[in-house]
Amino acid sequence: MSYSENLTSELKREYTSDINKSVIAFANTSGGTVYVGVANDGDVAGIADIDGTLLKISNSIRDSIKPDVTMFVDYQKESIDEKTVIKNQLTKRQ
Numbered sequence: 001m002s003y004s005e006n007l008t009s010e011l012k013r014e015y016t017s018d019i020n021k022s023v024i025a026f027a028n029t030s031g032g033t034v035y036v037g038v039a040n041d042g043d044v045a046g047i048a049d050i051d052g053t054l055l056k057i058s059n060s061i062r063d064s065i066k067p068d069v070t071m072f073v074d075y076q077k078e079s080i081d082e083k084t085v086i087k088n089q090l091t092k093r094q
Contacts, residue, residue: 003042008032013039015053020064023090027069031092037085046083054086061088 005011008031010022015036026032036057037047047053054075062070069090076087 003035003038005040010034011038011040011042012036013045015056017060019057020060023061023069023073024065026090027072031090034088035085036088037083044080044083044085046085050077050084050086057086057088
């Protein structure tokens with residue numbers, strides 16, 4: 001599968017707090033997906049500490065974004081090319 005950034009997809013090689021900006025942007029539009037463990041060029045890097053990274057992401061989104069959007073974010077682990085990445089999908093608020 002080929003990955004690229006567009007209006008509804010953001011790629012992050014590793015966790016940084018910049019993920020919150022992407023989630024806010026998706027919350028203010030029609031939703032979108034942030035892939036953590038995939039570089040901007042689409043190269044799948046994977047994540048070594050998947051559970052720790054997932055916890056950091058969910059805590060950061062919960063603690064930093066107001067109003068709370070956590071009920072609209074779905075966190076999934078995905079295996080791509082034998083590497084594990086995190087897929088954060090934000091659905092459009094009603």
